[in-house]
Amino acid sequence: PIYISxxxxxxxxxxxxxxxxxxxxxxxxxxxxxxxxxxxxxxDQASKQGRAVLPIGxxxxxxxxxxxxxxxxxxxxxxxxxxxxxxxxxFNSLHPEAKPPFKPENWHGSDIFLDEFEQSLDYLxxxxxxxxxxxxxxxxxxxxxxxxxAIAGGGxxxxxxxxxxxxxxxxxxxxxxxxxxxxxxxxxxVRETPRSEEHTSELQSPCNLVCRLL
Numbered sequence: 321p322i323y324i325s326x327x328x329x330x331x332x333x334x335x336x337x338x339x340x341x342x343x344x345x346x347x348x349x350x351x352x353x354x355x356x357x358x359x360x361x362x363x364d365q366a367s368k369q370g371r372a373v374l375p376i377g378x379x380x381x382x383x384x385x386x387x388x389x390x391x392x393x394x395x396x397x398x399x400x401x402x403x404x405x406x407x408x409x410x411f412n413s414l415h416p417e418a419k420p421p422f423k424p425e426n427w428h429g430s431d432i433f434l435d436e437f438e439q440s441l442d443y444l445x446x447x448x449x450x451x452x453x454x455x456x457x458x459x460x461x462x463x464x465x466x467x468x469x470a471i472a473g474g475g476x477x478x479x480x481x482x483x484x485x486x487x488x489x490x491x492x493x494x495x496x497x498x499x500x501x502x503x504x505x506x507x508x509x510v511r512e513t514p515r516s517e518e519h520t521s522e523l524q525s526p527c528n529l530v531c532r533l534l
Contacts, residue, residue: 321346321489321502327509330354333361342503344477344492348484349507355480356389359433362478363390363406366431371475372406374466375433376414378443383408386435406430411444412451414466415458424465429473432466434492435480441488460495467496 322342326335331347331354338345349355363373373392377383384394387408393399395409406427414422434440443452444459452459467477479492493502 321504323504326507328507329509331358331507333358336505338503341501343471343500344502346484346489346504347480350482350511352511353507360389367405372430374406374427374430375408378411378440411459414462415455424469427466428469429475430470431475432470432477437479437488438481438483464495471500
């Protein structure tokens with residue numbers, strides 16, 4: 321991985337200096353430092369280049385708010401722009417038995433946004449909700465296929481979190497299973513007292529878990 325460190329109150333896409341060759345982009349930056357604005361700029365750039373964006377997370381409310389910022393729809397919205405602009409969805413809907421079924425091949429070359437990824441990964445691996453328990457393996461397999469479709473078509477995977485960990489980055493690299501250039505940006509500017517990162521200990525060796533599931 322290529323690692324750069326910044327200390328800025330507000331990030332911009334220009335600050336990240338993402339090379340065209342990087343396909344996994346990891347952004348660790350505190351709350352209120354402009355991560356969503358960066359994603360919005362990326363979405364705008366993608367639409368101009370004919371690429372869709374696909375934000376995936378664990379909370380409908382957060383995703384709906386992100387949709388408003390990005391100018392795209394949520395999965396259940398009625399719209400004619402989904403096929404070319406993209407839409408947001410929860411991990412619960414990322415499998416072939418969802419209604420409608422999710423098809424990774426439809427997103428060849430798209431940009432994948434995994435915002436607030438620390439909590440989303442915890443949800444993906446540990447949620448006790450019935451739908452997650454029944455479909456967890458299928459969801460992770462579909463995530464793998466989606467990431468590969470995105471990468472194969474020249475798309476990028478964006479991981480964002482104020483507390484992004486190496487473990488979460490390794491999880492995505494393991495699921496993808498294909499060596500690609502990884503670009504890691506850490507913004508060390510602090511606006512608030514950081515919370516403890518002990519919650520990540522709840523994720524029991526996610527890379528090993530993936531190897532067992534897939």
